[in-house]
Amino acid sequence: MLKPAGQKCSVFLNGRLIGFADNGEATLAELREKRRSGVISHQSNFHYNYKTDELYVNTDSGRARRPYIVVENGQSKLIPSLLEQLKNGEMSWEKLIKLGVVEYLDAEEEEDSLIALRDTDLTSEHTHLEIDPVSIVGVSVSVLPYxxxxxxxxxxxxxxxxxxxxxxxxxxxxxxxxxxxxxxxxxxxxxxxxxxxxxxxxxxxxxxxxxxxxxxxxxxxxxxxxxxxxxxxxxxxxxRSVFYKTHETEERRYPGGQRDKFEIPPATTHGYREEKAYRHLGEDGIIIPESNVDSKDVLVGKTSPPRFLEELSVFGVTEERKRENSLAVKGGEGGTVDSVLLAESLSGNKLVKCRIRSIKIPExxxxxxxxxxxxxxxxxxxxxxxxxxxxxxxxxxxxxxxxxxxxxxxxxxxxxxxxxxxxxxxxxxxxxxxxxxxxxxxxxxxxxxxxxxxxxxxxxxxxxxxxxxxxxxxxxxxxxxxLHHLVSNKMHVRSRGPVQLLTHQPTEGRAREGGLRFGEMERDCLIGYGASMLLKERLLEESDKTYELVCDKCGSIAIHDHVKNRDYCALCDSTSLHYVEMSYAFKLLLDEIKSLHIFPRLLLRDKA
Amino acid sequence: MASKARSVDPGEAVGIIAAQSIGEPGTQMTMRTFHYAGVAEQVPTGLPRLIELVDARKEPKKPLMDVYIKEELSKSEPKVREIAHGLESTLLSSLATIEEDFAQKLIRIAIDEKTISEEQISLDDIKKKIQKLASVSEGEEKNVFVIKPTKTTSLRNIRRLTNKLRSLHIKGIERISRTMIIRNADGTYRIRTGGSNLAAIMKHPSVISEKTYTNDIQEIERVLGVEAARQSLTNELKQVLDMQNLNVDIRHCMLLADAMTMDGKIKSIGRHGLSGEKAGVLARAAFEETIKHLINAAVHAEEDRLIGVTENIIIGQTVPVGTGLVKLKMKM
Structure with a gap:
């Protein structure tokens, strides 16, 4: 006992000290008896800490509780006559709780209890009996066999x-x-x-x-x-299984009264795809159900107003040229159009939902x-x-x-x-x-x-x-x-393909038809192997190789004037220029160093 | 001829191979370190010790020495025990009770006469040692020294002086906190000490100085020079790996030790050592603190001759390793 003898047992209600009891254990027994007889709510739980002589009464929300059959003197309170009534449908769960045959314990009260797994295990020490041994496992395990x-x-x-x-x-x-x-x-x-x-x-x-x-x-x-x-x-x-994927698009409204339009985009549209992509569309620009679509086929043809209003043509007249903004199937996907839904979006625009179905046969x-x-x-x-x-x-x-x-x-x-x-x-x-x-x-x-x-x-x-x-x-x-890990949704290959705008390096990820990264540790392996040429191929030729014009006077990167069709160094006006093979990332690095107000120069020399 | 056949080919990327050879089993060591978390260790082994070595810490976490005694004495346990006892550093605090008197601004040192007679130290000896720190005036009793700080009498300075007095070394060898007798395989005894003081131990008359061992690499470098440090670094690295049953070729450890000691002092691996002193600007910038290196390079108008591996990868050239090392001498 951690406190001096003669001191009374502290009683806590929902964590707050509310008073003292002369005998903690007796109070506990009394409380428990009253709960079982229905005087106190059956949702309350009690816990007595004999080391500190503290009695906890918990009635608040949020305690995880589990039902058990009450055991008294080594005898289950669910006596055969009650079981018989249960079988005949004359007894209900609520009534069993009211009778004090079944009670719910929370984590703290469980600590004070000795619970038997089966009725054959019961001894006079036990206070409760598990309703069924399976109940010790959760929902996921309970449906697993053996x-x-x-x-x-x-x-x-x-x-x-x-x-x-x-x-x-x-x-x-x-x-x-x-x-x-x-x-x-x-x-x-x-x-x-x-x-x-x-x-x-x-x-x-x-x-x-x-x-x-x-x-x-x-x-x-x-x-x-x-x-x-x-x-x-x-x-x-x-x-066999069916995979459904729903695509949706809406006719958006833009400031200035312009709006998108569902239609088969005219061939003059900016960004017009090949004609084949629109072949399944109906007159309204929306796909016809049960048509078999391939990857990159258009589901809903949509045109949008130009992004920048002042798009001047060569003749100085503002030309209204619409932008192609269709909804299409992603690369590597495809299937049959299962259903097409026309609705209204939350903002009141015309909305099309298009569900594609594809049958997945085991492969x-x-x-x-x-x-x-x-x-x-x-x-x-x-x-x-x-x-x-x-x-x-x-x-x-x-x-x-x-x-x-x-x-x-x-x-x-x-x-x-x-x-x-x-x-x-x-x-x-x-x-x-x-x-x-x-x-x-x-x-x-x-x-x-x-x-x-x-x-x-x-x-x-x-x-x-x-x-x-x-x-x-x-x-x-x-x-x-x-299991829903199917190759058809994961398979990915690339030999050539899209590159990133900023770095000119291959894109990343299956969705962008990307390459697989040849990372730092892989690089270390090639160096360790001494495979210098292979390393250059991976990191340069198959990645972001460029040829840049370098001025041999000042060492900066030169430019090409498209109007005059002339190469010259923008810094020193020299025309003594050479093409140098380098990675685009390095050219980018030089630009970034320049943005730090540091001027990097390239000193040129003939390759030995 | 045999040695020629075993020599490394020109252009072999020995550094990377060494790094991979130590690094790969090192990952296993990491897992094991966490596995053993909480188990008390006397001396750091495994990954913590490896990190300690590679970082070239000023002092190991637990410095220790193995002291071998000259043959005629080493066979007798009592004699070795006596020598060991003589090595242990005795501090003033273990011989006396030291009290500060802030009211009178003085420090009172009461020597325990029983202890000093056991340790065979005379009061005069102690007095002499204390006098090196502060002037001593005799107290009421023979065994009590009183120190009255004269220059500064602030409470803080008194406290500082007291702490200095407490850790005042009186007898034995400095920094040797405790000793242990270990029985060798041949029946002789050696002394394992906690704390390291290579120079003093090697001077001890009954010690075989050339067999003395310490795990403090920095101290070896100070006392015996960088060559000795290099050798013991190799030994320590190999020993750490062997203890974990990791079969790493000793030449990888040798290369690591060579790299750490190649310019006459011990350098750590990392930002403050080897990697921070790489020749190329780009290589340094690629490692850590990119902007700092770029700006410094700009200030000093540095030139990168593109001799390293990293630099050449950055600009997209073949790396000067393996097949990239050979050049065509003449174009036909």
């Missing part, structure tokens, strides 16, 4: 990945205009489910499909987390994952006739590599495969709720009853030779999710 059979890092990964899985994010997706949305075409509910999964009614908007999976090598195309998928299964619709590089943190990308789509098969003629949809299992210790993955296989034979969903799921032995029994190997291993026949494979192969049915 998490207690997996290593914890894999559970974390599985949670992260199930948030990237494709499904049906909203039932009215067809009426929505989200800027991007991705929908799975034929989602299935998993054969191996958990109780929270059904409580959440997740099956009504499932996010994955049940795959027949074999764990074996496949011609080296499933090494290092690659997947080999059955091409015929893909052709039948396995792992090499697309990412899939089971619910055990086992992710992989497709390495090969193998025709069914080349896939191994069982004596019953079952051909796997997916072949994963055996090396994916031992080091990651995802036993839940193997168990789900067996459970899924058993579910196929019994016609009943398997229950894989955390800590309380169906046991391996039940699946084994089902296997035996159906004349299969109880461990789930079967003889597979090599399709190319017809010979049985030398080892028995573990094969089963497991729920796989398609």
């Amino acid at each position: 998490p207690e059979y997996n290593s914890s890092p894999r559970i974390t990964m599985a949670c992260a990945m199930s948030k990237q899985s494709l499904g049906t994010y909203a039932m009215n997706f067809n009426m929505r205009t989200d800027s991007r949305s991705h929908i799975m075409v034929y989602p299935q509910q998993p054969l191996v489910q958990t109780r929270p999964y059904s409580i959440l009614k997740f099956a009504e908007h499932a996010a994955g499909q049940n795959f027949v999976v074999a764990i074996t090598t496949a011609r080296g195309y499933n090494m290092a987390d690659a997947l080999v998928m059955n091409r015929n299964a893909v052709d039948r619709g396995l792992g 090499q590089g697309d990412k899939f994952a089971s619910r055990h943190g086992q992710k992989g990308v497709i390495g090969l789509l193998l025709p069914q006739e080349d896939m191994p098969f069982t004596k019953d003629g079952i051909v796997p949809d997916l072949i994963i590599n055996p090396h994916a299992i031992p080091s990651r210790m995802t036993m839940g993955h193997l168990l789900e495969m067996l459970g899924g296989k058993a579910a196929c034979y019994t016609g009943k969903f398997a229950d894989a709720t955390a800590f309380n799921g169906d046991k391996e032995d039940e699946f084994k029994k089902t296997m035996k009853e159906n004349g299969l190997d109880e461990f789930g291993e079967e003889v597979l026949y090599d399709a190319t030779t017809g010979e049985p494979m030398k080892a028995k192969i573990y094969i089963g049915v497991i729920y796989y999710q398609k």
Whole structure:
């Protein structure tokens, strides 16, 4: 005890000292009793710190609380008669709280409690009982099958990945205009489910499909987390999804009464694209639904007034030349126009929304994952006739590599495969709720009853030779999710392409068709290798090489007079000039140094 | 011939290769350093020590020495212990209680006679040492010295003088705070000291001066010269890397030590040392403090002969390394 004996227990209400009690523990017991009997609100929580002899009463908002079954003298207060009433629908949750059978604890009161995970664990020491062992995990984990059979890092990964899985994010997706949305075409509910999964009614908007999976090598195309998928299964619709992208544009109004106009831009428009780009547009300049668009095709033709009003032509007359400002599909994208919406924007302008749909069929590089943190990308789509098969003629949809299992210790993955296989034979969903799921032995029994190997291993026949494979192969049915990392949205190459205005160096990023940076450390490697010419090629020839005229008298960069078609040095008027190869960034550096009032001179000499 | 075959090719970018060879395992060391966070260390090892060496700090965080005793004495533990005890620096504060009297503006030093007889120090010796700092007047008792500051009597100066007196070195070797006896593999004993004083230890009659070791590179440079500093820098670098089981060739460490000592004094790697003294303006400007270097170059009308790697990359020429080093002598 940190304070002198004889002093009274301090009582705090929502963190403020409000008074003293003679006996803290007795007061606590009394408060708790009153809460359970309904005298005090059931939303209050109490915590007694015996070290400092302080009693905390909390009734304020913002405390995270969780329900538990109250235990008294080692006996759950949820007695069989109450359970019976619950089953018959004669008892409600509110009533259980009122009866003091169920109570909510906050983080502080939890510290004073001893909570049993299962009713079989109950001792006289216990104060509460967990309603169900699954409730110790969160929402994300509770829908994962057999998490207690997996290593914890894999559970974390599985949670992260199930948030990237494709499904049906909203039932009215067809009426929505989200800027991007991705929908799975034929989602299935998993054969191996958990109780929270059904409580959440997740099956009504499932996010994955049940795959027949074999764990074996496949011609080296499933090494290092690659997947080999059955091409015929893909052709039948396995792992198919639709990607929607909504583009929008409006007829803006400008100061001075001018406004944009939706139309097919006349060929005289400033910045007119090639005629082909406008081919899908209707008379109103808006694209016709269900037309197949390619990258850079125009969706909505739009012309804007010129940016600067005083654009004088050669003849001195102000010429109204409109600016092309159409809405077009971005490079590398494309698809079918799904719907076109005409509306009014917030500022009262004419607004067009245009949704493009593209069907994403699984291809090499697309990412899939089971619910055990086992992710992989497709390495090969193998025709069914080349896939191994069982004596019953079952051909796997997916072949994963055996090396994916031992080091990651995802036993839940193997168990789900067996459970899924058993579910196929019994016609009943398997229950894989955390800590309380169906046991391996039940699946084994089902296997035996159906004349299969109880461990789930079967003889597979090599399709190319017809010979049985030398080892028995573990094969089963497991729920796989398609993750929204698709190659088609990521693939990027460049040989030549756009450069930045300021530096003349290649642009950055896929959206700008950019190059990949040859960075400082990569540069160090080439120097370390002594590959001087290659280094120059990377950093100069393939980047911002320019030839600048340099004056050999004063060492400054000379200029070209277009009117007189003459080269001369602007500083000393000399015409003794030479073209010098340099990086544009260096020319820029010289300019910037000049802006610091420092005059850099280039001393020229013949190259040895 | 064998040595010729092992020699480095002309134009080999030894600097970059050394930097990469030390830097790559260094990243692993960083991770391990954080992993070991909170574990008490006697002497900085691993990354902190590596940084200390490369930065050429004035004094290591924990200076220490290994003192080897002449053969006839080194076999007997009591004798080595006696020598070790003699090395330890005894400060006035451990022999006396020093009190300030601000009212009378004087400092009273009461010597503990029991302690000094154990340490075999005479009162006169102490008095002499104190007199080097301030004039001493005898107190009421034999073992009490009273110091009356004459020149300035401000409280601040009294406090300053007291602190000086507290850390007044009386006996042993200065800066050697404590000693430890370590048993060598051959059964002899050596002394490990906390604190370093190379010059004084090497003069000690029972010490093998040429075997004496200190981890204070700057001190080695002061006492034994830059060549010795170079060698011990190499050894220290290699030792730090070896201790972490990082297999780095010693020649990379040698090159680093050479670069740090090449102009007769120890230079650090970085803005205040090696990189700050590069020949080319552009190379310096590219490293750190761009504007400072550009303006200084302008003031001194500096010329960049474009001899370095960085300069040539900036302007877009081949770098004078490897294949970029060879030039055509004659055009046919």
